[in-house]
């Protein structure tokens with residue numbers, strides 16, 4: 206019997222497993238572009254639980270599961286008993302007897318951990334306050350498509366040390382690259398919350414320009430993540446100097462890419478000139494959510510095919 210595999214944090218996968226998922230991503234993406242039918246997950250059902258809003262994650266998982274021949278069911282907090290206090294463990298017991306794989310977008314990481322501990326089927330983290338592993342898989346696949354291996358490269362993270370930042374840091378540990386992080390002083394990385402083994406994978410910079418110097422990839426995200434809306438006003442003030450602009454891109458490597466997980470706020474964390482400019486790969490990055498997650502669903506349900 207194979208052991209149950211979840212994807213709750215990026216470090217749940219080894220470098221070898223990520224390489225395998227990327228290998229499958231390329232095959233699955235190429236087939237999709239050729240309109241070739243590929244239905245390895247027929248009769249399988251993906252349950253998607255959303256306790257926060259989403260465009261890309263919902264669409265890519267739902268479309269992806271259908272494209273693989275399976276079905277996807279969307280549940281949100283309002284429509285399910287989870288929103289009325291049914292214990293997460295009880296919900297997991299029931300749901301995982303009816304569905305073959307579960308994707309959850311929620312607040313605390315402990316919720317997805319608790320669900321997974323009570324689940325008979327694989328569980329995927331579709332974003333928590335702490336991590337966003339599917340996003341970083343797609344981002345690194347996008348880098349790989351454009352520039353080759355990320356090993357030994359430098360990524361500049363500008364802005365909040367949020368779920369997306371934490372996941373970049375885990376990826377740096379697993380895949381052996383460096384992240385230059387620049388945050389306002391009161392929003393620094395918390396290595397324990399980021400789930401890091403050490404602190405070798407990243408370097409902190411007070412000045413975002415210094416963090417961008419020579420970087421192969423410059424990336425950022427919203428100043429206020431979902432669930433932190435009450436802090437919006439103070440964050441807008443604190444992050445005012447952490448807007449990725451053309452000057453930052455100019456000090457990065459000449460062929461540096463710009464990424465943003467989206468949705469973006471032009472004029473806040475990034476200028477329109479950068480996100481709509483020639484170094485930006487945000488649309489490829491968003492599209493790759495679909496292809497990478499199809500490979501992820503295939504891997505978690507069927508193993509190495």
Ligand code: CP
Nearest residue numbers: 259260261262466467
């Ligand atoms: N990047 C991302 O996860 O987008 P959504 O919030 O639209 O799913």
Ligand code: NVA
Nearest residue numbers: 367426430431466467
């Ligand atoms: N950090 C953002 C990412 C949205 C995809 C958030 O958690 O809201």
